[in-house]
Amino acid sequence: MIICIGAGPGDVAYLTMRGAELIRNADVVAGFNAVVDVVQSLIPESAEVVLMGYRDQVEKLDIVAAAHHAGKRCVVVFMGDIHFSGFQYLERVERACGHAVETLPGISSAQILASRAKVCFDETTFITFHRRGDLEPFKRHLVHVLNDGRNAIVIPCPWDAARSFMPRHIAAYLLQQGVAPDHPTEVWENLTRSEAEWHGTLADCADQEFSDMSIMLIRTRAPMASQIEPTHKEGAWQPG
Template sequence: MIICIGAGPGDIGYLTQRGAELIREADVVAGFDAVVNVVQSIIPATAEVVLMNYRDQVAQLDAVAKAHHQGKRCVVVFMGDIHFSGFQYLERVERACGHPVDTLPGISSAQILASRAKVCFDETTFITFHRRGDLTPFKRHLVHVLEDARNAIVIPCPWDAARSFMPPHIATYLLQQGIDPAHPTEVWENLTRAEAEWHGTLAECVDKTFSDMSIMLIRTLAPMDSQIEAAPGT
C-alpha cells in the first residue's frame, strides 16, 4: 500500500481521523521536513521516517517507492490538501512508483481562510502560485477572476527572489493589468498558529512585507446580494 495524505495546514488538530489512522499503521512515513514534523507525535516508533527537501525529493521518493514495492505500508504526507498545492508533488510520487496511487484529502489553508474571513466558495475562486513552471496562465486567470466580480483566495509563491510572487508582487501585477486599486485585500499569516492579519486595499498591499507562510484574499468590489428569502416582517 502507498497513500498520499493531506496533513492539514500546519496543525495536527486539522488532520482527519482517517489520515491519523493510516499514519499510525504505516511502516514508512515520508514527506518534507516541516510536514512530517506536524504529524511526528503519531508516527509509530517502528516506522521508518523518510525526510526530504526540494533538492533530494526525487531520490528520497525512489526509496519510498522501493519500500512500497517490497510490500511495506507507505504514507507520504502533504501540507494542506493534496489537490490544492501539492499536485506536482503527487506526480513525482506516482512517477517514482510507476503507477497511480491512492490519495486522502486534507484541510487546506484556503478552507481555513474562507472560514475566518467569512467568504463563500461558491462566490470565490482559489488560485495557487506555489508551483514550478510558467505562472503566466495562472496570473491571467487571477485577473479574469477579479474582472468577473469574484473573490480570490491566493497562495503566493515564496521561493527564491527570481521566482518569488508574494502578495506585494501580486498586487503590483494586478494594478499593472488595470485592476481597481480599491479592492479590499487581506493577508493572513500562520493561520493555525499565532495569527497575523493585515487588512487594506490592493494599492496599499504593494508596499507591505509578509512571511512565506502567507495566504491572500482579494475581495470583489461588488459582493453578491444574499439570495435567501426575505426575513419575516420585511
C-alpha cells in the same frame, strides 16, 4: 500500500481521523521536513521516516517507492489538501512508484481562510502560485477572476528571489494590469497558529512584506447580494 495524505494546514488538529490512523499504522512515513513535523506525534517508533526538501525530493521518493514495492505500508504526507497545491508533488510520487496511488484529502489553508474571512466558495476562485513551471497563465486567470467580480483566494509563490511571487508582487502585478486599486485585500499568516492578519486595499498591499506562510484574499468590490428570501420578523437576525 502507498497513500498520499493531506496533513492539514500546519496543525495536527486539522488532520482527518482516517489520516491519523494510517500514519499510526505505517511502516514508512515520508514528506517534507515541515510537514512531517506536524504529524510527528502520530508516527510509531518502529516506522522509518524519510525526510526531503525541494532539492532531493526525487531521490528520496525513489527510496519510498522501493519500500512500497517491497510490501511496506507507506504514507507520504502533504501540507493542506493534496489537490490544492500539492498536485505536482503527487505527480512525483506516482512517477517514482510507476503507477497511480491512492490519495486522502485533508483540510487546506484555503478552506480555513474561507471560514475565518466568511467567504463562500461558490463566489470565490482559488488560485495557487505555489508551483513549478510557467506562472503566466495563472496570473492572467487571476486578472479575469477579479474583473468578473469574484473573490480570489491566492497562495503566493515563496521560492527564490528570481521567482518569488509574494502578496506585494501579486498586488503590483494586478495594479499594472489595470485591476482597481481599492479591492479590499487581506493577508493571513500562520492560519492555525499565531493567526497574524493584515487588512487593507490592493494598492496598500503592494508595499507590504509577509512571511512564506501567507495566504491572500482579494475581495470583489461588489459582493453578491444574499439570494435567500428576506425576513420581515421583528428582531430577526440579519447578515452582515
